[in-house]
Amino acid sequence: MLKTRLLTALILAPLAIWAVLGLPTPWFALLLGVIVLGGVWELGNLSGVESAPIRFLLVLIFALTLWMLFAARGMDWVDTFIQFLGAGWLLNLILLLSGRFAPEIRKGLNLPGLIMGLVALSGAWLAMVKLHGTADHGPQLMLFLMLLTWVADSGAYFSGRAFGRRKLAPHISPGKTVEGVFGALVGGAVMAAALVWFQWLPLSPVVLVLLCVSTVLVSVGGDLWESFLKREKGMKDSGNILPGHGGVLDRIDAQLAAGPFFLAGLMLLGALR
Template sequence: MLKYRLITACILIPIVIAALFLLPPVGFALVTLAICMLAAWEWGQLSGLGSRSQRIWLAILCGLLLALMMFTLPAYRPYATLWQVKSVLWASLAWWLAALVLVLGYPGSAALWRNSRPLRLIFGILTIVPFFWGMVTLRQHHYDLNHFTGAWWLLYVMLLVWGADTGAYMFGRALGRHKLAPKVSPGKTWEGLIGGLVTSAVISWLFGKYAPLDAAPLSLLVCSVIAALSSVLGDLTESMFKREGGIKDSGHLIPGHGGILDRIDSLTAAVPVFACLILLVFNAI
């Protein structure tokens, strides 16, 4: 399994970086939309949609919703200045605070949504739609001044998340003794969490030193720490829904990694939370 994970990662990471820097905003948005549709297909299983046709319709409706939003917004204005996008990013911040409460209260909190398919579908919308707008909003940031500014910011967030995930795995395997959330994800430990945050901090320092980022240092530090913690929450939240549904992997599209949601669960929280904080709360870039 580890062999397949490493091979797949070595293939996917260059493709992701190339998409960030080589695709224009519209092309990048379309690729992100396709990823979100695949994520919606997989979320259908977490929501209790048993038939293939129901999940296909969920993916199609998700794609239509995102496309409708995208093509009804004025193209000449930065997304971060539009009330529609701002509302989505603020809603994301509220949702992940609520998700934190659900994870901390699990399994008791599952009584609130276990038997409600509409509520689980709403949770999916609040996860996938803000992820899309966080991605495209950061990618479009200052595109008129420098085509690569937004790409650098997205790469920064992704490296934070990958660093937190890799550091948590390595430190957890070597030092892990105290369970972080045993009822949700028994494999995660406090030692792994701390190791992941340390790894993210090192990446943040190196990236800030050598990459062309321009942000208020204190604001960037706060946003980065919260984004790294949010990435852990995103992972735990998906684990909670999978555990409740008796599902090991959200899908089987990526060899050794499971489904699309299994790969982007951390990013679905980290990207919109970081975008909301850095662009709307602190207005730091």
């Protein structure tokens, strides 16, 4: 499994880096939109939309929504939406870790889960497109966000395997441990040091470290949220399109939370020009 996971990552990572740094924002938005639409297809399945034609219609409607959001990305309400979404992901982490919400096997349509998932996917796409289109170092910051979640995920994986003892949220994801989260946070701090070195943002080193570590912590909530949906559906993976990684949602669940939270933090700190 680890070998397959690494092989898939070695193939996809260079393509992702090229897309972020080499494509202008409209083309980047289009490519990212295709990926997100794959997530919408899987979300439909996780939410109990069993009919393939209806799921396909859902994907088409969502594609039209992304097109309209791209046209509106410069409006003031979009910044407010992203900031609320960032706060929502923080609240999501707190609620899921509280133990008050436990997944139960669902039959039929899970409409609340579907709506929340569509909002999460559209908000993450919008945040990443806006970040990529930022005048100063936009593509570089987008690449940093991707690397931040990748490094944190790797840190969590290896530290969890080596030192994992205490379960983080056994009612949602029995495999995740507190030690794994600490490994992810260490990875986030290391990446923050790189961001300080490059001086892409007019923020102090302490603030950058806090922002990156907080983003990594909130991204754990994205992972738990997707695990919650999978447990309700009785599925191990959201799909099987990526060998060793599962489906599209399995690969981007952390970014769904990290993207809006990171951009909202930069907005509130006045770091974007």
